[in-house]
Amino acid sequence: MNEGVVVFVRGIIAFFTLHIFTRFLGKQQVSQLSFFDYILGISIGSIAATLTTDLSSRAWPHWIGLLTWTSAVWLVQWLTMRSRALNKYLNGEPVILIMNGQIMEDNLKKIRLTMDELLLQLRHNGIFDLGIVEFAILETNGKLSVLKKSQFAPVTPADLQLPTKYKGISTELIYDGIVIEENLERMKLDRAWLDKQLKSMKIKSPGEIFLATLDTEGQLYVDLYKDRLKTLTDLSDYQNIK
Amino acid sequence: MSNILHFLLSKVLPALVLLLFIVIMNSGTVFKETFGLNRRIPENFVLLQLSISNEEWSAADYYLKELKTEWKKLLPSLQFSVERDEINHFQQTLARMTGFIEAREKAGTLVELRALEETWRDLGR
Numbered sequence: 001m002n003e004g005v006v007v008f009v010r011g012i013i014a015f016f017t018l019h020i021f022t023r024f025l026g027k028q029q030v031s032q033l034s035f036f037d038y039i040l041g042i043s044i045g046s047i048a049a050t051l052t053t054d055l056s057s058r059a060w061p062h063w064i065g066l067l068t069w070t071s072a073v074w075l076v077q078w079l080t081m082r083s084r085a086l087n088k089y090l091n092g093e094p095v096i097l098i099m100n101g102q103i104m105e106d107n108l109k110k111i112r113l114t115m116d117e118l119l120l121q122l123r124h125n126g127i128f129d130l131g132i133v134e135f136a137i138l139e140t141n142g143k144l145s146v147l148k149k150s151q152f153a154p155v156t157p158a159d160l161q162l163p164t165k166y167k168g169i170s171t172e173l174i175y176d177g178i179v180i181e182e183n184l185e186r187m188k189l190d191r192a193w194l195d196k197q198l199k200s201m202k203i204k205s206p207g208e209i210f211l212a213t214l215d216t217e218g219q220l221y222v223d224l225y226k227d228r229l230k231t232l233t234d235l236s237d238y239q240n241i242k
Numbered sequence: 243m244s245n246i247l248h249f250l251l252s253k254v255l256p257a258l259v260l261l262l263f264i265v266i267m268n269s270g271t272v273f274k275e276t277f278g279l280n281r282r283i284p285e286n287f288v289l290l291q292l293s294i295s296n297e298e299w300s301a302a303d304y305y306l307k308e309l310k311t312e313w314k315k316l317l318p319s320l321q322f323s324v325e326r327d328e329i330n331h332f333q334q335t336l337a338r339m340t341g342f343i344e345a346r347e348k349a350g351t352l353v354e355l356r357a358l359e360e361t362w363r364d365l366g367r
Contacts, residue, residue: 005321020260
C-alpha cells in the first residue's frame with residue numbers, strides 16, 4: 001500500500017466533494033453565519049480532513065458522513081426557509097441590548113455578554129460615546145447593529161430634499177487586458193466607442209489596462225498596469241520584509 | 243445553447259464527479275465481488291486447504307506463493323477502498339502462515355488460513 005498515493009487520491013476526493021457540497025448549500029458568507037452554522041462548517045471540514053488522512057478506516061464511511069451532514073444542513077436550511085417559527089427556534093432571535101438609549105442589563109445577562117464586550121462591539125461600529133445610541137441589537141450572527149439617535153444620524157440627500165441620480169452597478173468592460181465583448185454588447189456599445197474613449201485617455205490598446213469599468217452614469221474608470229504614481233506609500237515598517 | 247452548457251457544467255458535471263468518487267471508493271469491493279476478477283485468491287484458499295489437510299507441504303508452498311503473487315497484483319486497485327489495517331492484517335497473516343508452512347505445522351497453518359479467509363471476506367466491507 002502506497003500511503004502517499006492513497007492520501008493524495010483521498011484528498012482529491014475530499015476536496016472536490018466538499019467543493020460540490022458547499023456549492024449545493026449556497027453562498028452564505030462567513031460573516032452571515034450563525035454560531036450553529038459555524039460549528040456545522042467546522043464539523044464538515046473535520047470529516048473531510050479525516051476522509052483524507054485517516055487510512056485506518058475506509059474513505060466510503062467518511063464520505064457518507066460528509067453527505068449526511070451536508071444533507072442535514074440542507075434540510076435545516078429548507079425547513080427554516082419555509083417556517084419562520086422554526087427559523088427562530090433553530091437560529092435564535094436578535095437581542096436588544098440598548099433601547100431608547102438605555103442598556104438592557106437583563107438581556108446582557110441572558111446572553112452572557114459583558115459590558116466590556118458591548119463597548120468593544122460599539123467601538124467596532126465607530127461609536128465611542130454611548131450617549132449617541134438609540135438602539136443596539138445583537139444579531140443572530142453575533143454582529144451588533146446600531147441605530148444612532150436621530151440628531152446624530154448622518155444627513156442624507158433625502159433629508160435635504162436634494163434630487164439624486166440613479167446609481168447602479170458598474171460593468172466590467174476590460175479585465176486583464178482583454179475586452180469583454182458580451183458586456184459591451186449588453187451596454188449597447190461597440191468596440192469603436194471603446195477605442196475612442198481609450199484614445200482620448202492616451203491609451204494605445206486594451207492590453208495596457210488591468211481593469212476598466214463603466215458606471216450607470218456613463219463614466220469610464222480605467223486602471224492601467226503601469227501605475228502613474230511618482231511615489232508609492234509603503235506601509236511596511238521593515239525594509240527587509242517584502 | 244448556453245442554457246444547456248450551464249446545465250451541463252452546474253448539474254451534470256458535479257454529478258458525474260461525485261459518481262466517479264463513489265466508484266473509486268467502492269472499486270475494491272466491486273472488483274472483488276461482482277466481476278470475479280480476483281477469483282484466483284479464493285481458489286488458492288481451497289487449494290491451500292486441501293494440500294495442508296493432506297500435509298502436502300511442497301504443494302502448500304506453491305499455492306502460498308501463488309496467493310502472494312495474486313495479492314500483490316490486486317493490492318494497487320484495492321488500496322483506495324479498503325482500510326490500511328485490513329491490508330496490514332492480511333499481510334501479517336500471510337507472513338505467519340509462511341512460517342507455519344516452513345515449520346510444516348498443520349494446526350497453525352490451518353488457523354492462519356481461516357484467519358486469512360475471514361480477512362478476505364471482510365475486505366472492503
